[in-house]
Structure formats: C-alpha cells, structure tokens
Amino acid sequence: MLPLEKPQQVHRALAWQGEIPTYNIYTFGIAGERFFRELKEHGRFLGTRCPACHLLYVPPRIYCERCFASLEEWVEVPGRGTVFTFTLAYYDLDGRRLEHPDILALVRLEGAHGGVLHRLGEVEPGQVAIGMPVEAVLKPPQERRGSILDILYFRPTRR
Amino acid sequence: MPFRRVAVVGAGMTRFMRRALETPKELAFYATRMALDSCELTLKDIDGVILGSAPDAFDGVHRKGEYLIDGAGAFRKPVMRGYVGGGTGVWAVIQGWYHVASGLFDTVLVVCEEKMSSCYPHPQGAFNAIFDHTLERPLGTNLLWIFALEMHRYMATYGITERDIALVSVKNKRNGLDHPCSHVAGNITVDDVLQSEVMAWPVKRLDVSPTSDGAVALVMACEEKARRITHKPVWVEGIGWCLDTSYWTNRDLAYPVYVEKAARMAYKMAGIVDPRKQIDIVEPYDPFDYKELHHLEGLGFARRGEAPDLIASGVANRDGDLPVTPSGGLLGVGNPIAAAGLMKVAEIFWQLRGEAGKRQVPGKPRRGLAQAWGDLMQVGTVVVLGI
Numbered sequence: 001m002l003p004l005e006k007p008q009q010v011h012r013a014l015a016w017q018g019e020i021p022t023y024n025i026y027t028f029g030i031a032g033e034r035f036f037r038e039l040k041e042h043g044r045f046l047g048t049r050c051p052a053c054h055l056l057y058v059p060p061r062i063y064c065e066r067c068f069a070s071l072e073e074w075v076e077v078p079g080r081g082t083v084f085t086f087t088l089a090y091y092d093l094d095g096r097r098l099e100h101p102d103i104l105a106l107v108r109l110e111g112a113h114g115g116v117l118h119r120l121g122e123v124e125p126g127q128v129a130i131g132m133p134v135e136a137v138l139k140p141p142q143e144r145r146g147s148i149l150d151i152l153y154f155r156p157t158r159r
Numbered sequence: 160m161p162f163r164r165v166a167v168v169g170a171g172m173t174r175f176m177r178r179a180l181e182t183p184k185e186l187a188f189y190a191t192r193m194a195l196d197s198c199e200l201t202l203k204d205i206d207g208v209i210l211g212s213a214p215d216a217f218d219g220v221h222r223k224g225e226y227l228i229d230g231a232g233a234f235r236k237p238v239m240r241g242y243v244g245g246g247t248g249v250w251a252v253i254q255g256w257y258h259v260a261s262g263l264f265d266t267v268l269v270v271c272e273e274k275m276s277s278c279y280p281h282p283q284g285a286f287n288a289i290f291d292h293t294l295e296r297p298l299g300t301n302l303l304w305i306f307a308l309e310m311h312r313y314m315a316t317y318g319i320t321e322r323d324i325a326l327v328s329v330k331n332k333r334n335g336l337d338h339p340c341s342h343v344a345g346n347i348t349v350d351d352v353l354q355s356e357v358m359a360w361p362v363k364r365l366d367v368s369p370t371s372d373g374a375v376a377l378v379m380a381c382e383e384k385a386r387r388i389t390h391k392p393v394w395v396e397g398i399g400w401c402l403d404t405s406y407w408t409n410r411d412l413a414y415p416v417y418v419e420k421a422a423r424m425a426y427k428m429a430g431i432v433d434p435r436k437q438i439d440i441v442e443p444y445d446p447f448d449y450k451e452l453h454h455l456e457g458l459g460f461a462r463r464g465e466a467p468d469l470i471a472s473g474v475a476n477r478d479g480d481l482p483v484t485p486s487g488g489l490l491g492v493g494n495p496i497a498a499a500g501l502m503k504v505a506e507i508f509w510q511l512r513g514e515a516g517k518r519q520v521p522g523k524p525r526r527g528l529a530q531a532w533g534d535l536m537q538v539g540t541v542v543v544l545g546i
C-alpha cells in the first residue's frame with residue numbers, strides 16, 4: 001500500500017502485518033519534469049542557458065549556481081556528444097561478477113556544460129576511447145516513461 | 160589575526176580492523192581515553208566535544224552524533240557533529256580549531272569514529288543514495304564507477320599509466336607495516352596491483368582502500384592551556400576548506416580545484432608561499448592510489464600531471480625529501496572514513512613531536528599538512544600543523 005492511499009478499513013491503519021517498508025518517492029523538480037517530458041514525448045534534449053556565465057546546462061536547471069540567476073532560456077540540444085571519460089564495470093550492483101563488462105560513460109552533449117552518465121552500446125569495450133563521438137539511442141515512443149532509462153544507451157555516431 | 164592560537168596537545172587511536180567486536184561507542188571510548196591519557200587530562204578538563212562521523216547508514220544508527228557522545232567524552236558537555244563525507248576527519252579538526260580560536264572554549268576533544276562493518280551485505284549499499292535520484296540511480300549506480308571515471312580522466316589528460324599510479328599503493332601499504340594500528344599493510348609489488356582483480360577499469364582491487372572499523376581522537380587547547388599541558392604543543396598554523404559543485408558531471412575531473420582552494424586558504428593563514436619548500440611532511444587523502452597524486456597536485460606539491468614523479472623518484476618515501484603518507488594512509492592502515500581523515504592529522508602530530516616510532520621520518524620535521532576529501536568527490540579539507 002502506498003502511504004498516500006487512504007486506509008479503507010480502520011484496522012489496517014492500526015496494525016501492519018510484517019515489516020514496514022520504507023522508501024522515498026522523488027519528484028523530478030521543475031527543470032527535470034520539463035526535461036523528461038520533452039524526452040518522452042518528442043525525443044528531444046533540452047538545456048537552459050545562463051546568459052551571464054555563458055553556460056548551457058544539460059540536464060537543465062532553473063538557476064545558475066555560479067551567479068544565482070533564474071534561468072529562463074530553454075534551448076534544444078542534439079542527442080549527440082563525446083565520451084568525456086568511461087569505465088568498464090565488472091561487477092553489478094549485487095556484487096556479481098560480470099563476464100562482459102558494462103561500459104559506463106560520462107557523455108558531454110554538444111555545446112553543453114555538464115553531461116549525462118549512461119551506458120554505451122553497439123560497441124566493444126576495446127573500441128571505446130575518450131573523445132569518441134556518440135549519439136543517444138532512445139526507446140520507441142510508446143515505451144518511454146519519462147526516465148533516464150528512456151535512453152537505451154549511447155552508441156558511436158553514425159554518419 | 161583576531162584568533163587565539165590553538166594547539167593539538169594529545170592524540171589516541173584504535174586499531175583499524177575489518178569487523179570489530181566493540182560497539183561504535185566503545186571504539187570512540189578507546190581512542191578518546193587514549194588521547195586524554197596522552198596529555199594527562201581528564202574529562203573535567205574538557206570544555207566541549209567535536210564529533211566526526213560519516214553517513215549514519217554505516218553504523219546503522221540514525222542520530223549517530225548523539226548516540227556516540229558518552230564514548231566520546233561528551234556527557235553533559237556542549238557537543239557538535241559536523242559532516243562532509245570523507246572530508247569529515249580533517250573538517251572536525253577545523254571545527255575544533257574555531258571552537259577554541261574564537262575564545263569560546265579553552266579545551267576540546269575532537270573524536271571521529273566509523274564502524275562500517277555493521278552495514279550489510281556491504282557498505283557500498285549505503286553509498287548508492289549519494290547519486291542523483293532522477294538522473295543516475297535508475298542506471299544501478301555503483302560508487303566505484305565515479306572513481307573509475309575520474310581516475311581514467313586523470314590518466315588520459317596527462318598520459319599517466321596504471322603502473323605510475325600503482326606505485327602509490329605499493330608505498331603506502333609498505334609504510335603501513337610500521338603502524339601498530341594497520342589493517343591492510345603489506346609488501347606488494349607494482350605487478351601485484353596491476354594483476355589484482357579489475358573491479359571497474361582502471362580501478363583494480365589493490366588500487367582501493369578497504370572498509371574498516373576504528374576511531375581516532377585529539378585534544379586541542381588554547382595557547383595558555385596548551386603550554387601548561389605539554390612542553391611539545393603542535394600548533395594549528397592554517398586551516399582551509401572548500402566544496403565544488405554537487406554535479407560531479409560538471410567538473411573537470413582531472414584536477415581537484417576545490418582542494419587547491421582549500422589549500423590556498425590554509426597557506427595564506429600559515430604564511431606559506433611555496434608548500435614544496437615550507438612543508439616537511441604531507442598526509443594527503445588516499446582512499447584510492449590515484450587520489451594521493453590528484454591531491455598532491457591540488458595542494459601545490461607538484462604541477463598538474465607531475466605528482467607521479469614524486470613517487471617514482473623516491474622523494475615521497477619516508478626517508479625522501481618530501482615524505483608523503485608516512486603513516487601508511489588509508490591504503491596501508493585502513494579506511495574507517497572519518498577516523499581515517501583524523502588519523503592523518505594525528506600522524507602529523509606524532510611526527511612533529513618525534514613520537515612516530517618506526518614510522519618516524521628523519522630530519523626533525525617542523526611542519527606538516529593533512530588533507531581529506533569526500534562527499535561526492537567535491538570537498539577538500541586542509542590543516543597545516545607546525546612546531
């Protein structure tokens with residue numbers, strides 16, 4: 001039962017059988033909501049620009065941490081960028097050894113300040129290099145849920 | 160300067176270990192009692208207590224600050240807990256410093272404790288919630304990833320090899336053999352490091368410090384009290400700290416500018432213009448071997464990308480011109496997060512007093528620096544001590 005649901009039977013509110021589950025429900029925030037709606041509905045990446053600091057934040061923010069301006073200029077950026085750094089992860093989250101390592105990269109999108117942490121796909125570990133041009137591969141529109149996982153992975157850019 | 164002079168006058172430390180039978184309170188008590196005994200003080204002589212401890216999730220006690228107070232000698236005393244992740248151990252000394260420098264307290268205990276073994280199945284789990292809940296955690300983040308990403312960026316930017324970096328692990332684990340509290344010391348070779356299991360390339364098992372249980376405590380006092388307590392006070396000459404953006408994705412990764420800013424603050428206060436010439440010993444934070452190099456550059460002991468030369472040439476050995484991590488550090492002694500940072504300050508204290516035993520660096524060092532680092536790879540905390 002979600003904590004937001006209203007108990008229909010009073011005894012359920014007084015007695016909980018078993019362990020009480022605790023977890024958090026996170027909101028995406030003002031900037032995050034717009035970013036992920038755009039990604040989900042139109043497959044586009046948005047950033048916000050600080051006119052004073054000349055920085056284009058992707059993922060976007062509603063304020064600039066350097067000058068504390070409110071950011072109101074929304075800009076579309078291509079889902080392309082370069083590998084800023086990467087790692088080959090040989091363990092999953094449960095501590096299980098992976099035969100084929102996960103390739104995790106910090107991708108800087110074109111013209112943007114910041115980046116996106118994501119997996120690389122359609123590439124072998126030995127072929128990945130810092131500076132390599134990559135592009136986002138998105139899930140089909142009907143499968144997107146408004147999540148960073150709407151991006152399946154980044155792959156080497158096809159010309 | 161409108162501050163009172165402040166000295167460290169006593170120190171104590173437990174063994175660092177894998178799985179302590181002692182409770183966190185008991186670990187804190189051992190270190191605190193040892194620190195008091197080392198300068199022949201009792202709890203009655205202490206005006207206030209600073210507690211340092213990393214996330215509550217390790218010990219598994221929410222309100223860990225309040226929970227620890229009896230073991231830290233804080234019964235019915237003013238107590239304060241500060242927290243900047245891995246930077247906490249040195250940050251606690253900075254807090255101790257301004258409690259006394261301000262004139263509000265004459266004597267304080269600074270106590271740092273961590274019992275990471277309580278966290279099951281592995282303390283890694285407690286780290287997952289440090290990642291952004293919307294942008295990163297859905298990927299199944301693992302803390303090792305970001306260190307691997309940073310290490311790789313450092314290597315690629317300056318052309319540094321895994322072999323260059325492994326030398327740090329070899330040195331620190333060797334230095335740790337002479338520390339009575341060490342948990343993971345040993346004589347290993349560069350090849351041992353290179354051939355150890357790849358966890359998240361380029362990070363291999365022997366590039367990484369362990370998770371440990373342990374506690375460290377210091378006694379700090381104003382000048383008037385310090386001179387009565389001991390004939391060998393070790394003065395706090397400079398302090399500095401700085402936090403970079405909490406978006407690790409927006410940082411340079413090859414150079415820790417926030418460490419430089421923290422160091423500059425401390426150097427200005429201590430009157431240091433050339434750290435390489437004016438500082439005799441360094442204890443930079445070394446949870447990973449590449450971090451020691453990263454930090455030596457941020458602290459101004461080497462130009463960008465050139466810290467590996469200090470290690471390879473032997474300059475950083477205990478008998479070298481600039482001993483770096485003579486204690487053995489986190490890689491050699493162990494890494495109970497906050498306590499590990501405070502251990503670095505304690506090491507400088509013992510070294511400057513000539514009390515470091517088999518670890519003593521030759522040549523009567525007069526000034527040393529301890530630095531810690533943490534949060535989401537974004538905080539630098541620096542203390543300069545001198546006699």
Ligand SMILES: [Zn+2]
Nearest residue numbers: 050053064067
């Ligand atoms: Zn700005």
